[in-house]
Amino acid sequence: MDMKKRISLELRNRTPAEVAELVVDNCRTSDGEVEGLTDDFKELEFLSMVNVGLTSLAKLPSLPKLRKLELSDNNIAGHLEMLSEKCPNLTYLNLSGNKIKELSNVEALQNLKNLKSLDLFNCEITTLEEYRESIFELLPQVTYLDGFDQEDNEAPNSEADDDDDDDDEEGEGRAGPKGDYDEEDEDEDEDEEVSEGGEVGLSYLMKERIQDEEDDDDYAEEEEDEQKAGVQGEKRKRGAEDEGEDDDDDDDDD
Template sequence: MEMKKRISLELRNRTPAEVAELVVDNCRSTDGEVEGLTDDFKELEFLSMVNVGLSSLAKLPSLPKLRKLELSDNNISGALETLSEKCPNLTYLNLSGNKIKELSNVEALQNLKSLRSLDLFNCEITTLEEYRESVFELLPQVTYLDGFDQEDNEAPDSEAEDEGEDDDDDEDD
């Protein structure tokens, strides 16, 4: 199913401004671009576009309230500066399974001052020597990389997998 069609179906008689969460996983982007999303999605806080064939974020609209963005299993290789321009309040970004190869590709995320969790699992960049140290150094605002902090402690609430309980004082080993 095409991305535009899927987005209009997901609206379910709501206006884009009423939507806070949008999941369009496994639909198709016809040209590797974001399609069907507009600046009208002002209230969007969570957006998931997993495995939709994206190779570019150039057409991502301005989403000022977006905090969580799932982009795993696409063909994105760089040009991530769009994210800091269009989604300045991102706290969680999943780019696992994309074509990100070099530190210079993630450097653009330095302007995402609220970014706390970044996932690059299954990207070529993870094979670089000193990968984790380098990313933490490059992006000091990030607390969790690929689900773990600098001391290899697991992120406390993997909301995507769990029920979304907010257990801030959960001290697992």
């Protein structure tokens, strides 16, 4: 995808003046120049053009509020004077993976008075003897070079800090990850209780059914016994009556 089309998509129905951050990494320029970016992006503070085939910054528009510029993995060899002219308030500049070989290639950055962090990692210039000392001497306003200061202290990850702050602020207005986790556990517990309750209910019903069947069997046996007892009683009664009739006959005969 070419840079113009990518920028148009990244606008997402916004006007250029409403955009504060713009990322067009891995798209392509037709002639190694910046395309589709205009002076209308006057509110832009962060711009990332990583691996887009840039060889020159001659067509970079005026971006007075731009503070962070990502230009890593391009083919820029020098001519960086456009940066101080078009982006005078830059504080962070990443030129790693470009074609910068000599100190003279970055000398133009002296005019970026607010520049605090510069990255030249994977550029040929880093192989020069006393490279770090020379850069810090050439650009005294720079605090961090390739992520470390002159005493080899690592630069703070300001973006990570910002994310942490955002998380804290969001946490004040809504349940955090821990709350979500507890809620999920509670849902799982409820599911387990329902499941267990279903099993208990089923077992109970089965037991009730078996008990009912046993009660029916007992009742049937009792009824059968009663019927047998009744029949036997009837037989005994009839036998007694028969015996009584025989006695009467004997008396008559006498």
